[in-house]
Amino acid sequence: MSKYIDVVIGNETVRKHRRDVDKDAVICSHIPDRPCRIFESSAGAALLARQLRDQGHDLTISNYYFHDFPDITEFQADLNKPIELPDNAFDVVICREVIEHVECVPHTLREFNRVLKPGGRLIMTFPNRLQIRSRILHLLTGFYRGMKSPINLDVPFGDAHINLIGYPEMDYFLRKTGYEITAVESSYFQASDTVFLLLHPFIALATRYYLLHYKKTAQEHEKTQPDNIAYNTFIARKLLSRALFLGKDVIITATKTGTPCAR
Template identity: 30%
Template sequence: MAESGNERERPGLAPRARPEIHRKVKKLLRRLALPQSARVLDVPLGPGAMAEQLRRDGFSAWGADLDLAQSEGLHPSIRRERADLNGPLPFPDQFFDLVLSLEGIEHLENPFQFIREIARVCRPGGYLILSTPNICNLEERLNFLARGTFYRYIPAREFAERGSGFDHQNLMTWVEIRQLLDWNGFSTLGLFRDKIKWKQLVFLGPLGFFLWAFGRLQSRQRREKYCWGETESGPVLFGGSTLIVLAKKEAKRAQ
């Protein structure tokens, strides 16, 4: 993983990720009320801003990333492991009480393997907080209609020069993310936005109301088939730039 949304929170250092993502995640951490002895994994670690926050909050903080040079200088109690996030994570089964993955999954060649590994290292009853660009909000839906793609074309030359993970290689819709979580034993507790995009609400509000009303006219079977209740929700349809997911690992997977 060559790049991450996390940044070391030091005065004078410009953050890579939008600060509102970290603010929302901190609120969710307070909501979970985990014991201070809880083991928490930050993956990808990046420079380690979130891991450092976890340490200051009293958690046992761990991090994994392909590039550990960017996190040199973190407090020694934060245990760092080098790992290609497209493959196995170097941790035992059911080891963590919480896994944080902020702005990472869209950079990976193999998001399916990544979520499988997160599920493996997360204990039953543990939690996952995942953030990724929201390509299902009204603005991005219109962009797709105009461009026919959610993101730019990455030529082979640029990929060869910069390597895997430098850019958004796998932007995912909420339905795709929900499938991955469900297949790996996670139930969704809540969807959250990083911020409210007021211009989107003002200028695209009528379109959003039309889509919401259209969804309400669909049959129950069709709404369930396309997860309409979630894709037309405020955090998704009227969401900000980032979708934040709170999920819980089921103690026993339903058969």
């Protein structure tokens, strides 16, 4: 079976990797079933954006390296800086395999919050640093899947994965920048990884112990107040879910609920 699938976009047939087809299907499942204004950041070849345009949505995209697409609105943007878009302008913001390239994740999330309409959705994907095979790689080599060796010094800053974020940190950043998380999923599983389910009971015991019982009164990690217990329990469940234990990517859908907390 080929790894690629032919997909018709506009009047053109393009080849997409099956992983990309699966990822984009999850993203599209969280876009409202009505014409939306959508901003896709660092859209690259804009295959997803052009598909969404064909479905009747109004697309704006950014790229660090300008592509100059003739049939879609595009502008050059560095996501480490303010995004040159108006406030409260978009129903959906898509950040697909990009956030691991930016220097300051909270800054970028604040900018996405700013350009989203109240109640708008952020759909974000990034490598799952805490997937079980990645954890084992880190134990053995000190590197995670998604950054298996040092970045070559001649690579332009940000072209490579410079900021691999685990789910707990991303959850914290999203909540602090004005979002409510509504879905956490994965689109990419490798059948051979199911052998690692043998480790799941032991990892579950260790995870629950450290998140709920270890040093309960430690500063910034207090574990006796009901809200803190509930939050740590939620994080433990997500980390131990099939999506985050075995999935190689993380797909988060979050709703804009307010303005970001002060820095």
